[in-house]
Amino acid sequence: MRKLERKKAWLNDIPVAKYEQPIHSPILEIQNVSFGYPDKQATLNNVNLTIHRGEMVSIVGANGTGKSTLGKLICGFEKPISGTLLFNGKNGNNDSLKMRGEQVGFVLQNPNQMFSKHIVQEEVGLGLLHKEVSPDEVKLRVEQTLKVCGLYPFRNWPISALSYGQKKRLSIAAILVMEPSILLLDEPTAGQDYKHTTELMTFLESLQTQGITIILITHDMHLMTEYTKRAIVLSGGQIIADDSPAKILANTELIERANLKQSSLHALATTLHITDHERFVEKFIQFDREVRLNEQ
Template identity: 35%
Template sequence: MAEIRLDHVSFTYPDGTKAVDNLTLSVPAGQRVAIVGQNGAGKTTAVKLMNGLLKPTEGDVYVGDWNTKEHTTAQVSRKVGYVFQNPDDQIFHNDVESEVRFGPKNMGYDEDRVDELSEWAMKLCGVFDEREENPYNLPYSTRKFVTIASVLAMDSDVIILDEPTAGQDKTGLNLLANMLEELEKRGKTVITITHDMEFVTEHFERIVVMANRRLIADESADTVFYNAEVLDESMLKPPAVANMASLLGIDGGLLTKPQLITAILKNIHP
């Protein structure tokens, strides 16, 4: 399993726009990390640097002992799988099963291994019954799971999810929760970009906050969402429970409804 390490990394696009400024970050193998911040903060550029889609203008990005500057995007993507925010940017086959099988086949796995990985990924993502369907006949939320399955089937050490909860209902959110648990059991590293703070607090202990192309906080959720300075600079809205606790003047880094109810009852009946 591979550690991700960004060492004083900056990236400037050809038009002169600096998207990431002197970012230093390490993600140990097997960890779950959420990267949050407003649009334009540098989040997407940062993760594209992690999987080799972009190469740093300054500094170095390491995947395990690989410097991404010394390897092709295709080579790095074998270790770091990236699920795009918009599934329509990723899908190019006429049926779900072919889409999911393409990655492991292209990586040279034998037929039995391709069968095993593809079936596992489709079942985990809830699209096994749709395997003969054209992905574009499926709802947007289901197409997102098709693209997630196609990346999971490659069995990469690191999985990057860009806005995985967008367009998902309760069923989709439950599928994502189960998927994260399964990936953790398999020792996979999961890095997500999201604007869904409820999803973050429920499933990620480590939160990386970016603003103005820089990293401004790298802490636990119960610290980040009670740090007024960080929230103000990043323009993030805390999850509902943290917001309610602050309004009620309750301290203690509460993040879940049971924690809030317990704290309220304790204040009523000390």
């Protein structure tokens, strides 16, 4: 029992970083958007959502709840049946894919679906070459982006020689070089181990500090809690929650309704008889980050 007390005391000692969400102008407003394929049940029903500049938001939900569809609507792969999407206050419903691509960069789940060149730097420069940017500037921007993504040493490598994690970063680089203001990632860490996940997410956080808005589509609850301050829960084609991840995970009823899986941290809190799950999770993550920072 003393042991448990000690643990609790130790837990209380960890300072929780006071975080205040800076209020920025909305970059994307989704208004009353519905979507469905013909002759089938609607996949999205009257969705309303505002995303602010510089936010990192996760969209979560079980399979088939419409999170990927929402992603496709945001990046213009599909057009809504009704409702509007506003980008910086302007109606984007009639944008061509190319125009939308300049605002929203979509990183597909499978990086192999994105590459059409053999060499790493050619792939990154591909989009720019089609934008009539001068060759010197293309070279400069490609090199900068490759450095940011930690792929500069591999710039002359064939893409097929890269590891999955490196390919993933390359697919992000290929999008990033186009300088979109919103970066949308579909299951960014699927199929990657802890080390690579951490690496990738730290990288995304650094992008966020540079002012890029990041939207993650995921069903990884830990990813959501650890890296995003705001999560949107989809269920049955509707947004059923829009809150901080800790609050969402603390709400058992919500979790059940959305068919989400509680992260193991919550299970741990239950085993330790800690009632305030939210604070426990927050503190755990804080501590975890410090340890990681010290290691680096």
